[in-house]
Amino acid sequence: MKRSAFTMLELVFVIVVIGILAAIFIPKFAQNKLSEAANQVISHIRYTQHLALMDDKYDANDAHWYQKRWQIFFAKTGGSGNKWAYTIYSDSNNYDGVPNPTEIALNPLDKTKRLTGGYSVGTVAYGDSDASDKLNLGNEYGITNITFSSNCSGSGLRISFDHLGRPMYDGPHKLDAPYTDGGASKLIQKDAGGNPCIITLTRSSESTQIAIEPETGYVHIQ
Incomplete structure (x- = not known):
């Protein structure tokens, strides 16, 4: 006669196997989310x-033309649902460091949307029809923290580029000359240990590092 049910031993065995498989694959899934986020950030820095x-x-007619340089800006604000997100924009109106809607780059994959995952109320918030949800790294990929290394951190987590593609740090709106703020150069340089600018993305207990090389602006996983 055929059996119509599993024995208790067989059920316990199945549960153990499922537990082992979960222990193997769940960390890989988390790492994949982290890798997806890092690859997306690299693509958008480029x-x-x-x-x-x-x-x-x-612009010879604008003494502050250098404050309009294109930048990628990481922040966690009310407009992003208090999650880490980023915005790509050119501060072209009043040079205040705030990404106003008309200053934010259009999403090349969907011209009805802007390249922002949400910023403070009054700009483009996460969930707005013109926001690009994937740029909200907290909601889309579970990113819990973003840090910059000391050789490229300033008053905000921003990377901008000049017309030659050279990377700069801090906000262009803070510059008092094309490459300096208070006489200090904002071009990214290697630190004393020879390391490039490092952006660290953290997801729970996992993290990955994105490197931005001086001069060329070449960006890659460290």
Whole structure:
């Protein structure tokens, strides 16, 4: 006669096997989410550099033209649902460091949307019809923290590029000359240990590092 049910021993065995498989694959799933986020950020840093190369901001009639350079700006605000997100924009109106809707780059994959995952109320918030949800790294990929290394951190987590594609740190709106703030150069340089600018993305207990090389702006996983 055929059996119509599992024995208790067989059920326990199945549960143990499922537990083992979960222990193997769940960390890999988390790592994949982290890798997806890092690859997306790398792609958008490169796109920001592309915009800077194609859209030279020099204007002889504007003494503050260099404050309009294209930048990628990471922040966690009310407009992003208090999750880590980023925005690609050119601060072209009043140079206040705030990504106003008309300053934010259009999403090349969907021209009805802007390249932002949400910023403070009054700009483009996460969930708005013109926001690009995937740029909200907290909601889309579970990113819990973003840090910059000391050789590229300033008053905000921003990377901008000049017309030659050279990376700069801090906000262009803070510059008092094309490359300096208070006489200090904002071009990214290697630190004392020879390390490039490092952006660290953290997801729970896992993290990955994105490197931005001086001069060339070459960006890659460290």
